[in-house]
Each structure stands twice: as C-alpha cells, then as structure tokens.
Amino acid sequence: MSASPPTRRIRPLALLAAAVLLLAGWLQQSATAAPAAVTPHAAAAAATATFTDDFNGAAGSAVDGSKWGYETGDNVNNHEREYYTSGTHNAALDGQGDLVITARKENPANYQCWYGTCQYTSARLSTAQKFTQAYGHFETRMKLPRGQGMWPAFWMLGDDIGTVGWPNSGEIDVMENVGFEPGSVHGTIHGPGYSGSAGIGAGYTLPGGQSFSDAFHTFAVDWSPNSISWSVDGNVYETRTPADLNGNHWVFDHPFYIILNLAVGGYWPGDPDGSTSFPQQLVVDYVHVTTSSTGTGTGHAITGYGGKCVDVAAGSSANGTAVQLYDCNGTAAQQWTVGSDGTLRALGKCMDVTAAGTANGTKVQLYDCNGTAAQQWVVTAAHDIVNPAANKCLDATGPSSANGTRLQIWDCTGAANQKWTVN
Template identity: 75%
Template sequence: MVRPRLLRRCLLAALSAALLTGSFGTGAARADTADVTPAAVTFSDTFDGAAGAAVDSSKWQIETGDNVNNHERQYYTAGNRNAALDGQGHLVITARRENPSNYQCWYGTCQYTSARLNTSGKFTAQYGHVEARMKVPRGQGMWPAFWMLGADLGQVGWPNSGEIDVMENVGFEPATVHGTLHGPGYSGSGGIGAGYTLPGGQAFADAFHTFAVDWAPDSVTWSVDGTVYQRRTPADLAGKQWVFNKPFFLILNLAVGGYWPGDPDGSTVFPQALVVDHVSVTTSGSGAGGAIRGLGGKCADVAAANSADGTAVQLYDCNGTAAQQWSVGSDGTIRALGKCLDAASGGTADGTVVQLWTCNGSAAQQWVVTAARDIVNPQADKCLDAAGNSSANGTRLQLWTCSGTANQKWTVG
C-alpha cells in the first residue's frame, strides 16, 4: 500500500498564478474528438539535443522555488542548471547537495537543489496511453515522480483538481514504485493506489523502466514495463467523486526529502539523477480502424458481417473485411460496422458474451486497451476472452476474469 503522506504536493506560487490565468493548452485527446487516427501521438519528447541544453520550452515550463507543503528540502532552479539534456537522448534531472545562490527555503537556507518541469499552458491530455521511460535515482531521501494534475487546478484547487501519480519512488524502497489517485475525500494518506515491486531483489535505479497509465473514461490502469499491476474505476471510491474525466497536464520532478521519503542521511550520495529517456502520450482514435488479432493469429469478427443489434462477436480467420475493421475511440468505445462492442445486457459475470450493439454511451460499451495487450471492460473489471481458450473459427468472445493468458491477449490495429 501507499505509504502515508500527511500533505500532498501543491504547485508553487508562480505556477498557481499561471494557472489562474486560465491559459491551458489544447493538445488534449478530447472525448468528443471524432477525426483522430488510431495510435495518434499527441505529445512526445525524446530529449534529443546538445549536451547541457535546456528542455524544449515549447513543451515544458520550469518551476522554481521550494515546497513547504510536503516539507521537501530542495530548491527548484531555473534553466538548465538542474534539468539538462545529456546529448545522448536523455533528460537528466539532477539533485545536488549545494546552495550556489543563497536560496532560502521554508526551513531556512536551502541545502539542496533540483528541478521540476510541467506542461501546463503548453499541453494537456484527456485519456490515452501516458508513459515515461526512466531510470530513477537511489538513496535515502530521494523522491522522483512522473504525475499529472487537473488543468482546472487554478479554479478548483487541490485535491478537487485531481491528481494521477503515474510513478513515485521513495529511496528507502529501491525495488518498489507506487501509482495513486488523489481527489476530493481521498487525498494525501487517503489516496487510492498500489505499489509494484520488481522481482528478485532488483532495484529500479539499476536500469531504465517504462512507467505508464492507460486512461479512459471512468478508468485508469497502471503498468510497469507492460505489466499491469492495478486498475481503478469509480467503484473504488466508495461513492466519492471521480474527477479524472477531464484534461490534465504532465509533471516530472525529483524531490529531496519530505514527509514520505524522509530526509537524506549519511548514507545518501550526491549528486543523484532522474534520467528520462522519453515521455509520450498516445491516443487511439475513431478513424479508419484496423484488425484486432488474438489467439492463433485470428481476428475479432462480427459474425456474417451482420450489423444487427445482438450479432455475435467471434474469432475468425483474418480476411480484411469490414466485419474485422475496428476503431478504438478516445471516448472508450470499440466500433465496427457503425456499432459498438458491447457486453450483453450490461453483464459483468465471467462468461458474459460480447456482441455488436447500437452505441449508447453505457458502461457495457467502455473498453481500455492496456500496454499489456488486454482489452478490459472497466465496469466488470474483466478482460475480453476467447471462450474455452479456443482459436477455432466461430469461437465466441466473452468477458472473463483477467488472467494474462494468451486467449486474453490482443494486438489492435
């Protein structure tokens, strides 16, 4: 479980002022978008550039100052002092034990410097696959994070804005990262989340790993290196408000100390670095569509290419016909022949068959395609499954408890 945090991050005064102007980006994959193409890249930074160069200012803004809210110890500096490209396709956010400019922090003269970047005013996302490939620092007191805040932060404040923590790591847990949701009534130590631990005593600081969320209406799914470790829906909030169906902006930072990680001690070696290989946001669109391939290389198929409500969806030899052309929409639907993939009668039990049905916006027609190649119905919290683990033509597709087996793995597009 996520370690208790007495207070969460709030944006620094300069960022809050910027947010209050209402100058948010429009790069989001919106729920009402109807003309984006499948797997559209809406944001990407691979951090190419000369060694020592600052980040692309058209994509990122740099926050400066300290952060009393979590009792963090660092001062976030401007420019490329603590956030710079390495000339090899990486962003390096460096935490140092220093104070070159007599920076003042909430506790007195600052002891450390680091960096924090965000995309507010430059890019927001609403749904999609959000990921970063990174190598985290190591040592007591280190607190790297890749996360998102609701773009309405300046209007509604935190935690009403919502917060999606894609990845947090604290130095005293070298093998574990955490993914968490924060919102009204479930913030700070009450956030909803889980941890993921590497097997075999590995540490996240030893190598690059890919941290991601697959985000859809009423659903957020976390993965590490393509392995899904938790999925959250409004059903997890015990009636509290779900505030994640709206635009969010991205944040990368490396904090030093604070309530959760604790302060550095004599074992902590400086400098430490969060090394970021890439950050991207991709979203499936409702464009021309493509095949959904599953067990035995067979395709998800609308039986007899019949567009009538209730038509079975099955496995069949891939043939390129319209009955096998599916579009994955940013509204959470999967469509063919002008209708939606649907869990029959809104069922959530194992064995509920899926069918074609007139699109109606119901939870029975909401799907998430994860990095692990699962196709999940969040209402049921179950996976699209080829019945009986059979790849025979005509095998009915159904909902079944997610197990990671081959008959639940799909390649979309």
C-alpha cells in the same frame, strides 16, 4: 506528488483477490448468457500523437521551452528539502536523447527554503499552460535515481487548480518512487475526500529484487471516461473507477497537465542520510501522449506449448494473418502488449477470434483493433488466456508444438497446450 497534502504516505492496495472474483463472475456470466452482439470488423482509428518529446538536442542544452516550464522554489507542504531551480543547473539534455534531472547537494547553498538555507537543488518541469489533455495514453520511459530520501515522480494535475484548488482539481500520480523502496513504484489518484495519505492507489514491485535505478522502465496510464489504468513495462497492475471512491466525487473528467520532478526528502520518503550519495539523476528517455486510451505499452513474448512463442505468421500485419506457434526469435511478430482495454496487440493489430466465432476450433488471427468481444482476452493467474465472449481458452491445435501450429479457441481443459506465460 501532491500539490499541498499534509502527508504523503500511499498505502498500496491488495487487488489480487478482487481481480480473481471479477474474473470468476465474468466467466460464469459468459457461460450462461448469449454472447454479446458484435459489429462487423472495421478499421480502428489510429491513435493520434498529441505530445511528443524525445529530448533530442545538444548536451547541456535546456528543455524545449514551448513544451515545458520550470516550477521553482521550495515545498513546505511536503517538507521537501530541495529548492527547484530554472535553467540547466538541474535539468539539461545529455546529447544522447535524454533529459537528465539532477539533484545536487549544494555547498555553499545559495537559496532559502522553509527550514533555512537549502541543502539541495533539483528541478520540477511542467506543461501547465503549454499542453493539457483529458483522456488518452500518457507514457514515459525513465531510469530512476537511487538512495534514501530520493522521490522522483511523473504525475498530472487538473488544469483548473487555479480556480478550484487542490484536491478538487484532481491529481493522477502515474509513477512515484521513494528511495527506501528501490524496486517498487506507486500509482495513485487524489481528489476531494481521498487526498494526501488517503489517496487511492496501488504499488508495483519488480521481480527478483531488481531496482528501478538499474535500467530504464516504461510507466504509463490509460485514461478514459470513468476509468484509469496503470502499467509498468506494459504490465497493467491497477485500474480505478468511480466505484473505488466510496461515494466521493470523480474529478478526472477534464484536462490535466504533466509534471516531471525529482524531490529530495519529505514526509513520505524521509530525508537523505549518510548512505545517500550526490548528485542523483532521474534520466528521462521520452514523454509521449496519444489520444488512444488503450496505449501500446511495451511488447512481451508469450510462450506456450513446447516452449514456443505466440507468433504472427511471416511477420505480416495484413488482416486475417494466422496467429501460430513458432520458435521464439525476439522479432516484432512475437511482441505482444497486454492492454488495459482487454486486447492483445502485435504489429499494430489485435489478436482476434475469426468472424467472432464461439465454437471449438475457431481459429485466431490478427485483425484491425475494433473493440468487439472477439478481441477481448483475460490473462489469468492460472496461465490461461480466455476469450470471455466464447468462454473458451486460447489453444494450440493438435495439440502440437510444431512450427506453424495454428492457435484456436477451445473449451478450457487445463491441458498444457492451453497454458501461456507472458514474459
């Protein structure tokens, strides 16, 4: 959601081929080189929550003014059709732990826009001058509106925009959706030489023809120095680094502030038409920011041999707890996050190769996340889960699918007891 680009059409980039080549090179390197040195296990510092808004409050009440400010008026730069208001007419709590941003068709209209009397109102909220942060995990859970011309966004701008201007300040679009693509969202960066329609990004599409307006979904970025990764429901679909900028300047090295808005019309989504019903709502369950650049995402079951799930024995988070196969039961012991940092996490700990071993048969356990090679995993398109340091695959011992079967690392053979699906 650009501050002042002449156009807003993001071209999703096909990353699959590049990802496959990267994985192949990584595995080849680990097969020929000595394993990287690792440090002893040490407790990782817990992520610190720096911004939290769960939108708890009475129905009809306004957002917390200590966290959010209103950006009002129209937006001629994108040729949007709405007028952003303050107060609760277009942004209010619903009394059930949600913020609801409502786009309304106004009759009669009481505001003047760039094109004349405004036809629509909506809201745009930001944390400018209230909260900024460089690096970390930025996450929201939302249910998107539906209809031609709708343009919801969760995004960030550099806090130096007032002095250096846009796009030199940088822009990180965590999530944008346009109404004519109900099942797709986009993640994009903008900076000098890669702004507006030349922004660098990619899209994520829900499987099976699902729409983002049908249910809540979680959108996040994990931002660290020289790297930004985007995820939907814990599934990382894009990572950008300075190498992607074709020699242009990486401007994502200073604090940014957060923006939530629901635009109506504009160059990219096009205007509403006769098929668009009003009012439309962007429902926001929460916005959370932590100092962690790895995030926690949303847990998923990992199924494998015999249809069993990857499970933490007895649901214990103690260091050294066995990672095993067990009947799928939906408990937290079977909810895993595929992190943008290469980790697999459950119960606040990481899947770990015991003692950083590389030999066949080395058991896999739960341990404090510490950033070592023993906790790095790659989930491949072939349904292998590979530890690159050992150049070995996650394997069900035996092979057996009995409850309690320990998981280990073993030479990758393509056998059924080494195939896994992240659900």
